Amino acid sequence: LSAAALRRVVSELKKLHANPPEGISVQVGEGAVSEINATIEGPQDTPYEGGRFQVRLTIDDSFPDTPPRGVFVTRIFHPNVSEKGEICVNTLKRDWQKHYGIEHVLVTVKCLLIYPNPESALNEEAGKLLLERYDDYARHARLITSIHARPKAAAAPAAAPAASSDKPAAANAENNDPAAKKPVADKRKNLRRL
Numbered sequence: 743l744s745a746a747a748l749r750r751v752v753s754e755l756k757k758l759h760a761n762p763p764e765g766i767s768v769q770v771g772e773g774a775v776s777e778i779n780a781t782i783e784g785p786q787d788t789p790y791e792g793g794r795f796q797v798r799l800t801i802d803d804s805f806p807d808t809p810p811r812g813v814f815v816t817r818i819f820h821p822n823v824s825e826k827g828e829i830c831v832n833t834l835k836r837d838w839q840k841h842y843g844i845e846h847v848l849v850t851v852k853c854l855l856i857y858p859n860p861e862s863a864l865n866e867e868a869g870k871l872l873l874e875r876y877d878d879y880a881r882h883a884r885l886i887t888s889i890h891a892r893p894k895a896a897a898a899p900a901a902a903p904a905a906s907s908d909k910p911a912a913a914n915a916e917n918n919d920p921a922a923k924k925p926v927a928d929k930r931k932n933l934r935r936l
Contacts, residue, residue, distance in 0.1 A: 743776050744803040751775050751801055754844045766848050776801045778810070778844060782852050784891065789883035790818070790855045793891030797829075797851060799844065809838040810847060817890040819883045821860045821869035829854070830864045 765783035778799040784790030796815035814827040833850045863869025871879035
């Protein structure tokens with residue numbers, strides 16, 4: 743990094759460590775501040791709730807004149823994230839302004855988990871499901887989150903047998919999911935605001 747970019751990044755990282763945004767933590771890559779790793783907690787009442795998503799920002803010499811490059815390291819099913827983890831958000835492209843910083847980028851990425859933008863989808867399947875069949879989109883996003891973004895539980899003692907029920911266990915688990923209880927109309931109404 744150039745001296746100016748290095749000073750800016752170090753200053754921003756100090757502020758982030760002293761006062762991190764809610765649900766976001768930052769770590770610097772080994773030996774270089776040009777690679778910043780962040781953990782973003784899946785926001786409540788979204789299909790990503792309970793997940794911990796690793797995001798990597800790569801900064802070059804032209805920062806802050808140009809935005810960092812951001813990718814999801816953790817696999818995620820989201821309209822604005824490609825299969826390779828590339829993030830499509832205007833803040834990291836044409837809407838970038840040099841007074842934005844690392845915190846702004848990370849908060850914007852977290853907001854993308856709450857309000858995806860299917861009109862600029864990198865993952866066409868996710869974008870189409872989000873618009874046409876929200877319940878299927880949310881179910882698939884929760885599944886990928888549960889597989890790839892949840893910390894592995896330590897070996898637990900054998901559980902007592904579950905109480906019998908007419909519904910399969912998976913159906914009961916889904917009915918307890920707060921995101922599953924949200925009316926589809928509310929979700930679509932939020933999408934129209936994008």
